[in-house]
Amino acid sequence: MPTPVLDRTSTGRRFLVAAVVCLFALGLTCAVFVGTPFGQAFDSALLPLSERGASYEQDSALLEPAKAVLSVFGDRVVLAVVLLVVVLLSRRLWTSVAAVGVVLGSVATARVLKEVVVRPDLDVVGSSTHNSFPSGHVAVATALLLAFALVLPRWWVLVPGAVVVVVVAASTMITGWHRLSDLVGGALVAAVLYCLAATALADDPAPVDS
Numbered sequence: 001m002p003t004p005v006l007d008r009t010s011t012g013r014r015f016l017v018a019a020v021v022c023l024f025a026l027g028l029t030c031a032v033f034v035g036t037p038f039g040q041a042f043d044s045a046l047l048p049l050s051e052r053g054a055s056y057e058q059d060s061a062l063l064e065p066a067k068a069v070l071s072v073f074g075d076r077v078v079l080a081v082v083l084l085v086v087v088l089l090s091r092r093l094w095t096s097v098a099a100v101g102v103v104l105g106s107v108a109t110a111r112v113l114k115e116v117v118v119r120p121d122l123d124v125v126g127s128s129t130h131n132s133f134p135s136g137h138v139a140v141a142t143a144l145l146l147a148f149a150l151v152l153p154r155w156w157v158l159v160p161g162a163v164v165v166v167v168v169a170a171s172t173m174i175t176g177w178h179r180l181s182d183l184v185g186g187a188l189v190a191a192v193l194y195c196l197a198a199t200a201l202a203d204d205p206a207p208v209d210s
Contacts, residue, residue: 012202019195026134026188033181034133037122042107044127049188066171073168078102082144090151098197099147104141107188110136113189134185135178141168142190150197153164 033039033050043046060066072078083100090096119131164189172178 002020007170009202012199015195015198019178019192019199022188022191022195024184026179026192029181029184029188030113031135032156033116033179034119034131039122040119040122043181044124046180047176051129059126060174062174066174069171070137070165070175070177073140079140083147086144086147086151089148095151095201098201099150101144102150102190102193102197103140106108106139106186107136109189109193110134110139110186114200131165132178133182134184134189135169135182137172138165138169138178138183140186141165142187143193145210146190146194150194150201 033043084101086099087096087104090099113134114131114136117131117133120127121129121135134160142165145158145165148157148161169183169187173181
């Protein structure tokens with residue numbers, strides 16, 4: 001049975017509010033951890049070697065597995081195959097478009113932000129001025145999870161997907177590619193686009209969870 005118009009409107013508003021909240025959180029994360037001494041010191045404390053000009057890679061038995069994970073999620077062919085699966089699982093054209101848009105939009109947004117965000121030199125001991133905010137790998141992993149959530153809105157879809165996101169996020173830190181704030185920023189980029197997509201789909205006559 002189609003969702004009543006009032007219910008769809010209410011759902012759309014909730015997702016829109018969520019998008020605004022996530023966008024605010026993204027800006028706040030960037031402002032605090034990139035632009036303040038406290039934030040820079042906190043991030044650098046978690047990556048002591050890379051921040052001090054030594055190896056960016058952490059000395060761990062998990063280093064090679066972490067590199068393998070990031071290699072998979074950085075492969076365009078793998079991304080294309082997963083997106084194809086998302087489209088095939090979707091029963092609605094606009095849901096497919098929205099899901100693909102969330103993923104590709106997250107990739108593009110993360111790249112643009114990484115170019116425009118400037119990490120100032122605040123004389124924080126152990127901190128570098130190299131900007132890595134936000135993490136593109138985490139943005140992609142989170143976006144893929146949320147894309148599946150759009151086409152298969154069931155709780156069990158989120159569980160294994162969340163595990164994958166955590167593994168990817170941990171891998172970026174083990175390899176020294178990203179700071180903790182970069183991971184949060186990447187996830188928030190995908191969350192903003194997901195909420196906007198869900199807002200748009202809520203106005204569709206057919207419900208998101210049809």
